Amino acid sequence: MFRSAKPRLKSGPQTVLSRHGLKNLRNLRNLRIETMKPAGIYIHIPFCRSRCSYCDFATGLYESALAERYVTSVVSEITSWREVDQPETVDTIYFGGGTPSLLSPAQLELLLNAVQRRFEVLTNAEVTMEMNPGTVTPEALAAFRELGINRASFGAQTFDDRELARLGRSHSSDDTRRTYSLLRDAGFDNVSFDLIAGLPGQTLNGWTRNLTEAFALQPQHLSFYLLEVHEGTPLATHIKTGLQPEPDEDLAAEMYRAMLESAARAGYQHYEISNLCLPGFESRHNTKYWTGAPYYGFGCSAHSFDGESRRWANERDLGKYVALVEQNESPIVEDRRLTEDDRRAEAMFLGMRMMVGVKTSEFKELFGVDLRAEHADDLRNFQQAGLIEFDGDLLKLTRAGALLSNEVFAAFV
Numbered sequence: 001m002f003r004s005a006k007p008r009l010k011s012g013p014q015t016v017l018s019r020h021g022l023k024n025l026r027n028l029r030n031l032r033i034e035t036m037k038p039a040g041i042y043i044h045i046p047f048c049r050s051r052c053s054y055c056d057f058a059t060g061l062y063e064s065a066l067a068e069r070y071v072t073s074v075v076s077e078i079t080s081w082r083e084v085d086q087p088e089t090v091d092t093i094y095f096g097g098g099t100p101s102l103l104s105p106a107q108l109e110l111l112l113n114a115v116q117r118r119f120e121v122l123t124n125a126e127v128t129m130e131m132n133p134g135t136v137t138p139e140a141l142a143a144f145r146e147l148g149i150n151r152a153s154f155g156a157q158t159f160d161d162r163e164l165a166r167l168g169r170s171h172s173s174d175d176t177r178r179t180y181s182l183l184r185d186a187g188f189d190n191v192s193f194d195l196i197a198g199l200p201g202q203t204l205n206g207w208t209r210n211l212t213e214a215f216a217l218q219p220q221h222l223s224f225y226l227l228e229v230h231e232g233t234p235l236a237t238h239i240k241t242g243l244q245p246e247p248d249e250d251l252a253a254e255m256y257r258a259m260l261e262s263a264a265r266a267g268y269q270h271y272e273i274s275n276l277c278l279p280g281f282e283s284r285h286n287t288k289y290w291t292g293a294p295y296y297g298f299g300c301s302a303h304s305f306d307g308e309s310r311r312w313a314n315e316r317d318l319g320k321y322v323a324l325v326e327q328n329e330s331p332i333v334e335d336r337r338l339t340e341d342d343r344r345a346e347a348m349f350l351g352m353r354m355m356v357g358v359k360t361s362e363f364k365e366l367f368g369v370d371l372r373a374e375h376a377d378d379l380r381n382f383q384q385a386g387l388i389e390f391d392g393d394l395l396k397l398t399r400a401g402a403l404l405s406n407e408v409f410a411a412f413v
């Protein structure tokens with residue numbers, strides 16, 4: 001369904017140059033051409049079957065009439081999108097939410113067709129859809145496959161039914177196993193699980209059972225989150241009123257270590273702070289967020305980055321977003337130009353999320369900064385504390401550093 005690749009060079013203004021960078025203009029040009037990466041498309045689907053107790057995402061309950069209006073608005077946003085003169089080719093599309101699997105195949109087709117009309121989508125594009133257990137039928141899955149959706153990101157969260165109930169999830173662990181088996185039957189051979197650790201009342205044993213169950217199913221990819229308690233959510237109230245215990249940070253750290261050990265035994269690679277995969281199954285879309293590739297977001301609350309120096313974001317509120325688009329107004333409510341300092345800080349703290357690390361020579365070429373010299377004291381302290389290591393040209397987090405990454409990143413911001 002997707003067109004084939006055509007190499008294309010970006011025209012328009014050069015990347016912002018530092019005073020150090022000016023003398024390397026030719027190098028930078030070459031580097032820019034060599035490192036131009038295809039873009040990703042993100043489409044936000046803000047509907048769920050019920051509201052989980054910990055959720056603060058831009059999402060609400062599914063209503064068919066509103067979903068219909070919303071899809072029409074997103075198609076219209078994509079069709080009239082002119083934020084970048086010559087957007088790069090697209091090699092990933094990601095339906096996130098919310099629960100995109102609540103949309104009908106016909107609605108998803110409208111969205112995919114709009115993307116294909118507006119962008120040059122490569123034939124081997126990774127097309128991901130987030131799904132929640134119990135929200136899909138074999139017929140719907142077959143139709144999704146037919147549309148070219150070739151990766152499922154699956155909100156398993158935990159295999160403990162009591163924990164699922166406490167989180168207000170609308171599914172049971174049996175739903176998870178059943179839906180996973182339906183996905184396999186439908187030919188999805190690239191499936192990612194989301195798991196959450198550090199749940200109130202969760203024990204290390206309980207978490208280990210979760211891991212055993214998850215790895216036994218052998219998903220190609222696993223995303224791991226530590227529970228965050230957001231103000232204003234029912235979970236925050238439950239904790240404040242003593243209905244549920246406070247999450248235990250030390251225990252969550254133990255869980256993280258246990259997960260990395262089980263994952264390594266099961267043949268998974270830890271490629272990003274919160275992500276693991278079987279060899280070759282890194283999330284191509286999410287990797288764009290950490291490596292400075294462009295991505296363009298559509299729908300309410302969607303964020304975009306031009307791959308150089310501009311970030312922008314859409315209206316978060318679903319009703320206001322639809323109203324803006326229906327009145328032919330731009331849904332963009334935040335628009336920010338990055339300074340060179342911003343870009344340098346981002347390149348560090350996003351790049352170091354990847355366990356492969358940051359190439360110090362490339363960093364110097366791009367920003368004119370010798371990290372070893374400029375951050376000598378911090379780097380020595382982190383190295384002595386076992387949080388970072390150098391592997392030749394690469395500066396990377398250790399496993400202990402991955403757990404304390406925010407402290408490491410703060411030194412570079």
Ligand code: SF4
Binds near residue numbers: 047048132
């Ligand atoms: S399924 Fe996900 S997006 Fe929907 S309410 Fe639950 S946590 Fe939020």
